[in-house]
Amino acid sequence: MTRTTEKKKQLSADDWIKAAFRALSEGGVQAIRAEAIARELKTTKGSFYWHFRDVPALKEAMLARWCQMATEDIIAINKEPHADPATRLRELIALVTDERSAEYGGIRAEAAIREWARYDGKVAETARQVDRRRLDYLSSIAAELGYGDTDRRIVAQLLYGGLIGLEYLQAQNLAGAGTALQILGDMIAAKGK
Amino acid sequence: MTRTTEKKKQLSADDWIKAAFRALSEGGVQAIRAEAIARELKTTKGSFYWHFRDVPALKEAMLARWCQMATEDIIAINKEPHADPATRLRELIALVTDERSAEYGGIRAEAAIREWARYDGKVAETARQVDRRRLDYLSSIAAELGYGDTDRRIVAQLLYGGLIGLEYLQAQNLAGAGTALQILGDMIAAKGK
């Protein structure tokens, strides 16, 4: 069962998308290149241009896939509404932080997409949708914690912004994994009256 | 006094570095290209390869320049130690947030450098130094506010991480300019016993 030698001969568009997310995570947007990914998949451009019209089409597919995953995350959280809003908060943080979607690059892909969004309006728009959903959900939790209409948006911004920044500090080995964010969550939950 | 037509005919390495920071801010690391910046400066590659050995040399110079500016920021803050630690905190936040160094791309350049650091170990090392200095300074303020040895590092991480994340949210028009961070600062200053 030597998967490296045998494996499967046929590739799917999904295989390309996954490989492209790996490239994105490791080398940023500029690493999404047809021939480079083809080498990684031990195939040629012929396969790529069979599954995709061109490179922008691959990027579109990646964006759609990421947006879909991010949306499903929120839906999954909403399907299991625990009574305790603090528990929900911790679950959401864990969900965004964990390596569940490592197949698509995990956290590093998130950071790369945020970077990508800075230079591509279409990507920025998609990221805005995802970010807005997450902020809205965090805001609803803040409301359950007793925050007012104006404060709960600030709380959501602090939590989500803190998550983003602390992920960077964690990647730089300048912060421990999630401890600071947990403390922020505790502060927010405690002050929530 | 039409500066666009007359201006000065001779370019310096500094002009190239400034233009490169502009390109970095607008297009990311991949936008740091000799010929593209030459077009922006209305000159040719000949000028570039006179002032720099190659493109990596330009990037090195940019990195050194940024590191130097960031270090001077901290030194300037330390030179004028106001009695009130909360005032110092607000000044530091304002200093990192404001457009003082807009000549070198300002905040957008900071974000681009953090992105750049993800794919270049040398850049990551320099960014780590800068981030560590800023975290240390924030940590010292937290100590003055009455936080213990363990908590003050967490406080610094929350403030700096929050700054990074909220800058992104602000760029996406998902957060107001600095209000959330001010509230976080107030929370931290209040809880500091």
Next chain:
DNA sequence: CCACTACCATACGCCACCGTATGTAACAGT
């Protein structure tokens, strides 16, 4: 007036990547 240097322009070869055109092996259905 001349030589010399600093600074820039132009032209060139190189390479990586893009997208297309075309070949080709495997397999399916009839």
Next chain:
DNA sequence: ACTGTTACATACGGTGGCGTATGGTAGTGG
């Protein structure tokens, strides 16, 4: 066995950026 489709492989022309080589010009010292 013949044909068609699927899923690639290969070869090609085109573009854009890199770095070099070389030519040109403007200013300066002698």
